[in-house]
Amino acid sequence: MVNFQYYDGTFPTAKEQAAFERSVFSKTHRAGGERSSVDLCVYVVGGCQENELMLSAVLACLLDTLGHLLRKEVEKRWLLDNMEGTFLVVDEIVDRGVILESDPQQVIQRLSLRVDDNPPSEQSMSQ
Template sequence: MEPAGPEPSLYTVKALLILDSLGQRLLAKYYDGTFPTAKEQAAFEKNIFSKTHQTGGEIACLEGLTVVYRSSVDLFFYVVGGCQENVLMLSAVLACLLDALGHLLRKEVEKRWLLDNMEGTFLVVDEIVDRGVILESDPQQVIQRLSLRAPEPAAYGFVLFDYLAGSSERRDSGDTGQHE
C-alpha cells in the first residue's frame, strides 16, 4: 500500500517574511533548510515579491511552496509553508500576526511604525511561530503573553497601562455609541 503523501508535521511554517513596498526585507525568519543561504533567501524574496506585489490574491504557489500573503499600507506580509500544508492554518498565522502587530503599534501597520517597534515585532513573531511550529493563532493570547513579559515600570504605571489598554480596546471594538 502506497503512502497518501507526507506525514503530517508540526513544522508547518517554513518562513515568515515582512517586505517593504520595494520588496526589501524588513524581517525574515526561515525555519528549515529550504533556503539555506542568504543568497537563496534573497532570490526567493525577490521572486515572491515580484509575483505578488501587484496581485490582489492572498494565496500563491511558488517553487513548490504554499504562500499566503497580505499587504498593509506599505508592507507585505508572507507566511510560507510546504505544498501539502493547510492553507487555513497558514492564513490563521498571517491574520494573527497582522492583528497582534496592529494592537502592538496601536494603529495601521506601516513601515515607519514597524521599524520603530522592531523589537516588539520580533517578540510577536516568536510568540506565534517557533522553529516552524505554530504556537498560537489567537492574537489576544499573543498580546496577553507579551504584556506579561513586559517589566513593570512602577506600581502605578502598570495600573495606568491596564486602564489605557482597556480604553483602547473599547475604541477598537468599533462601538461608536450609535445603535440601530
C-alpha cells in the same frame, strides 16, 4: 526588501534565498496579496505539506496583534522603529517554525503578562 526568517535548510545559499524572495514578491506585489498594509507586505510561507488555512491564520494573527498593539494600521516605519516589540509578537506566534498560537487575543494577553514581569525600563510594546 527585508530578508525573511527561515526555520529549515530549504535554501542553502543566500543567492537561492534571494531568488525565492524576488519570485514571491514579483508574484504578489501587483496583486496586493491577501493581507497587506499601507506600505508593508507581510508574507507567511510554508512547505507544500503545510495547511494553507493555518498559514493564513498565522498571518492574520500577526497583523491583527501588531495592529491592536499600535491601535492603528501597521506601517513599515513603526515596524523598523520597534523591531524588538515585533520580535516579541513573532516569538509568541511561532517558535522555530512551529506554530504556537493563531489567536491575536491570546498573543496580546501573553505579551501583557510578559511585559508586567519586566521592569518599566524594559517595556516596549504596551507603553
